[in-house]
Amino acid sequence: MKFKGTTLICTAVLTLILGMGIETQTVQASDTSSIDSNEHVEHSSAVITDSGDATGNDLVVQPNEILDSHPYNSHYPGGDFNITPDEATPKNNFYVASERDYLQAANAFSSELTEQNSTDQSSPDQQVITQKFDEITAGDEQVPNENVQKAVNYYQNYIDQMNSNNINYDAFKSDIQSIADINNYQELSNRLPELARNGFELPFQLDWMPGYLAQGQNVLIYSHPNTGNIPSTGLGEDETTSKSEYYESNSKLFSMLGFNQTDTEKILTNAINFNSLLNESIRSDTDPAFIKALTDKSSIIPIDSFYNQTGNLDFKTYVKNAYPDASKILIADSPFLTKASSIFNQSNFEMMKDWILTTNIQLNYYYFGKPGQQANNILTGGQPDLESDAYDAIQGYFSDILSNYYGQQTLPNSAVQKVTTMIDNIIAAYKQRIEKNNWLSDSGKASVLDKLNNMKVYVGYPSKVPEKGDFSSLNLSQGESIRDMEREINNYTFDLHTKEFSQYAPYTAWQTPSWYQNAEYMSVDNSFTIYDGILTTQYISDDYSDSQNYGGLGVVIGHEISHAFDSDGSHYDKDGNYSDIWTREDRQNFTNLTDKMVKEYNGVPLFGHSINGENTLAENIADNGGLNVALEVAKSLPDFNANEFFTAYAQTLAAPVDASYYSEDAFKESHSPDALRANIGVQNLDDFYKTYDVKPGDPMWLDPAKRVNIW
């Protein structure tokens, strides 16, 4: 089964929040995701592209690509993108100038870059973990603990099972038969908790997330299902093939389960029709209204009101069984609730049941071993890379165990200590800056300092596997069928997860794997996390000067802290409660500054697109706060070198400067596009002008009255 248990909605939400995060771990060259107001996840752009060679060719600015469509306009900040790379200087385009220098310098690390790029497209975490697993299996490496052994067992069992023609799938067959035998909504409603507990995909999502809009009390979250596995009606020519592949692939799986051809075709067609009905009634995960609803208190309704709107499907029975204490529910997708009675009504019952059957048979093709794999190849159109498939599967089920293990393999304590010292220095400097702040009242300063004093900080990886991901009490033995292993895990996590709902379990850190190239701030518990995956030479190194490290990772740390005080985070108190504790005057002063920042960024053009100052405000505030505080620490240290600081900052944002990188999508997400993020970021800092002798008339010049500094 697809992994559920602890993070059904969490997965949906985090996948949404992370956006390309899932890809980012393998394709590092991605920019950032859209972010909700509760969580800020940063992805770096990359020096190393997934498939590029080590010379950094992807990053070289081609003169003919330099923005013919976007001549330099002194009306805007952001520098001159009408110059060639050779002409670039800190006075006309700081970003291009520093990136060019960096690429030349990067040749010094070419062997390291080659090493990181030499193997196939598998991600660094996959390379490290699967190599260790192979060594453990071969007896060349000691198993560090029971949990890792279980992950190794699953990984090996998965590969063995995919290579076998003789998997016994009787247990799955009887699961499926018992669903096929369901006759009416009440019977289905009675069985929902059990189906959810056993990891079956259902035509809705009903779950909760620790600390999510909690205010001391957990709320359930109701949302649409994933409809991406089954085709819909009304497809154009292009989709006809995928429909025929859908029939062909699933017919093989259904036949292995004992269904005859006539019944199978009817079921598969019903599933398509029901999927179309769902698609007509849901919002997409990227719809701004959907994203907003996830953090909007007005989308929380009393549970009884939810029961009254949900058609013939008896959610009350489900909720009373699984979450007896639930009194409120967040409606993430309101059209899906509004249309519930036209979806879940008696005349659609068979269609819905057939959707459940089809979805769960198709997704679990690997329960059949090699014949299942062969059927699935029809859908995917090729032979799979079994090791990658097995790795994807362990990532889903064993992410806590693997986060802990990967961290231990890759991150020495000395590195954690180094980062922790930087964080301590930056928080101390942040406090000093707040004390000197000239627009907050004394009570406003006190509340900001209180929040800083209570901020939780996580570095690297979870030092202990949390209970939800600790499978040491489970069997999960060598040779066990994957279906049985997954059932054990799903039951364990579901039981713990439902129990935690009643215990009002708070949000805990490390909800995403430690190898993600990320840093994040969470408003709901006033914490920030610097992941192992971001501690690369793009941000920090023992070989770099302090100025370089503070310009790199230091700005990232300051950026995350600043999210506590950005346009969203400033509405949460030190414990993560949504409660405005600033005075009206403080809020007004803050808004005056943020309005100025919106104007500063708004409309700045690049490659025919332009920044939306409102949508990027929170990230621009965080960039500005991060730069200011990291610079302050760097200046206080011996051997401060401003050029090293600023250049290191630009290099964390290194990316190709071309139209394909700066597509329309790059202007739709919550961060400003990398090149402008770098240039406008430094243009707010007086030290930048001193360092590079930038004068009025230079393209990088911004009048002091137009510079905006908030934190």
Ligand SMILES: [Zn+2]
């Ligand atoms: Zn951010």
